[in-house]
Amino acid sequence: MKRGFLLTLEGPEGSGKSTHSRLLAGYLTQKGIQTYCTREPGSTALGEKMRQLLLSPLYKNMSVRTELLLYEAARAQHVDEIIIPALNKNITVICDRFYDATFAYQGYGRGIDPSIIKHINDFAVNKITPDLTILLDIDVNIGLGKSLHLSKDSFPRGEGDRIEQEDIEFHKRVREGYLNLAQKEPERIKVVTVESEISKTQLEIQKHIDDLLRRNNYVV
Ligand code: TMP
Numbered sequence: 001m002k003r004g005f006l007l008t009l010e011g012p013e014g015s016g017k018s019t020h021s022r023l024l025a026g027y028l029t030q031k032g033i034q035t036y037c038t039r040e041p042g043s044t045a046l047g048e049k050m051r052q053l054l055l056s057p058l059y060k061n062m063s064v065r066t067e068l069l070l071y072e073a074a075r076a077q078h079v080d081e082i083i084i085p086a087l088n089k090n091i092t093v094i095c096d097r098f099y100d101a102t103f104a105y106q107g108y109g110r111g112i113d114p115s116i117i118k119h120i121n122d123f124a125v126n127k128i129t130p131d132l133t134i135l136l137d138i139d140v141n142i143g144l145g146k147s148l149h150l151s152k153d154s155f156p157r158g159e160g161d162r163i164e165q166e167d168i169e170f171h172k173r174v175r176e177g178y179l180n181l182a183q184k185e186p187e188r189i190k191v192v193t194v195e196s197e198i199s200k201t202q203l204e205i206q207k208h209i210d211d212l213l214r215r216n217n218y219v220v
Contacts, residue, residue, distance in 0.1 A: 004091045008098040011136035014143030041074035041097035050074040064110045076124040102220035108177025138173040138194040
């Protein structure tokens with residue numbers, strides 16, 4: 001039986017992942033591929049609760065170990081409740097962030113040993129790996145500026161969530177971390193530079209998706 005693809009979008013703050021997830025879903029739907037858009041942390045009822053805890057600036061004293069475990073707990077629920085059932089129904093899942101974010105933010109950003117992250121993450125993901133990951137690369141100053149302007153998750157515009165409020169050096173480490181991950185896994189992680197025109201960036205994403213479809217015998 002055919003199984004859906006797991007496509008993940010990653011990138012520093014303000015890289016446009018959610019916009020491109022939606023556009024990509026439209027592109028695949030046109031090709032007759034059924035899609036489901038989801039995000040981390042969140043998407044399940046439990047995961048959304050954990051998202052609030054993780055992103056609220058109220059919990060500035062959250063320890064980095066607690067932070068890692070909460071992201072992974074939200075992921076475990078997401079994998080079991082949404083991702084695996086959808087893939088089994090031959091639905092292609094487009095996920096706005098997945099485990100590369102943990103290596104980038106908690107690993108490169110916070111300095112947690114990647115072998116510890118891998119151990120906990122392996123337990124959370126239950127052998128699920130993305131078929132393709134698009135890394136939307138953007139200068140951190142530009143990205144953070146955009147992201148703070150959006151006032152998502154109902155935090156006041158311009159103030160940002162707990163992670164966005166980290167200093168610029170943290171966000172630079174995250175970006176470098178993502179680029180290192182892409183270098184280590186070039187087959188899976190494709191770097192797409194964020195252009196000022198959304199359609200140009202989306203076209204680059206679609207080229208990588210078409211390659212994946214061709215490799216899997218779809219007529220593109
Ligand atoms: P976003 O979904 O709006 O990008 O917000 C999620 C935030 O959580 C973002 O700052 C990245 C961060 N994050 C981690 O630090 N680790 C993770 O494993 C994930 C999934 C997200």
